[in-house]
Amino acid sequence: MFNLILVVVAQMNGHSETTDLFHAAWEIGGALGLGLLIGVPAAALTGRLKDGEPLEIEALSLVFLTAGLALWLDVFFLIAGMTVGAVIVNTASHHQKAFHEIEHIQWPFVVLFFLLAGGALELEAALSLGGIGICFVALRAIARVFGGWVGANLSGRPSTERKWFGVALLPQAGIAIGMAMIASQRFPDWAPQILALTIGSTVIFELLGPIATLTAIRRVEAVSERD
Known part of the structure; x- marks a missing residue:
């Protein structure tokens, strides 16, 4: 909704073209796709090294990887990050608590x-x-x-x-x-x-x-x- 409102506001003020609608769709759809692309394998691979708990290095690597790819692909990095987290939390059954270590x-x-x-x-x-x-x-x-x-x-x-x-x-x-x-x-x-x-x-x-x-x-x- 936030991304779509940005497009609407831009159009209301004469600063937007039809192509911006496609760009907004790419930002949202691309962010969801990137989140799934990173989240699915991360859910299966993280937390295998120590007692079912993802390590700090694993968490930080995912954060930087998601943010970097989102900026490079010009997609909405907030949605991408939340998608990665949601996928991991809901699909990684071997995690006791996803990325508990990052709280430190x-x-x-x-x-x-x-x-x-x-x-x-x-x-x-x-x-x-x-x-x-x-x-x-x-x-x-x-x-x-x-x-x-x-x-x-x-x-x-x-x-x-x-x-x-x-x-x-x-x-x-x-x-x-x-x-x-x-x-x-x-x-x-x-x-x-x-x-x-x-x-x-x-x-x-x-x-x-x-x-x-x-x-x-x-x-x-x-x-x-x-x-």
Whole structure:
């Protein structure tokens, strides 16, 4: 959806041609294909050296291989990476927990990512958003709460739990910043506003979201214990 919206926005502003639709299809379809191409053999081969647990070197190799090929082939690397992970987790039955070892080294990368993202934030652009930023935060919160409630209903969860699913989804992770960086590259004239809106809202949801998630978990646990 994100990739298709980029094409629509470009066409609305006269910066796109019909060929961009084919390019968007290639970015999405190619990313899925690349994810399957890497994920299927990785699911069978990783985790064979030590107690059914993929090693750090295996995890890092897959990350760099996926990212490098995605950039080289000009496909959506976020989709490619998520496809590889999903394939491995769901098809590698000999894994106790896919790439558990990478958790020991992930924090430096996470900190570096957010540091670089924060370095791209222009306070003047953030302050100029005003009502747009407030509306974005409000609409995202409403959409999460409503979407969680709809999903809980469709999955047949108990009525006492349904209202808390969306609340638990309020935290916003780094993937939103990653998409914002892609959008800012596509529309450099709007880059300061795009990054300011995304990074600013991420800060808000990362401060308030975990509290909301913890509250939702405790309320659902309390209801379960009474039942």
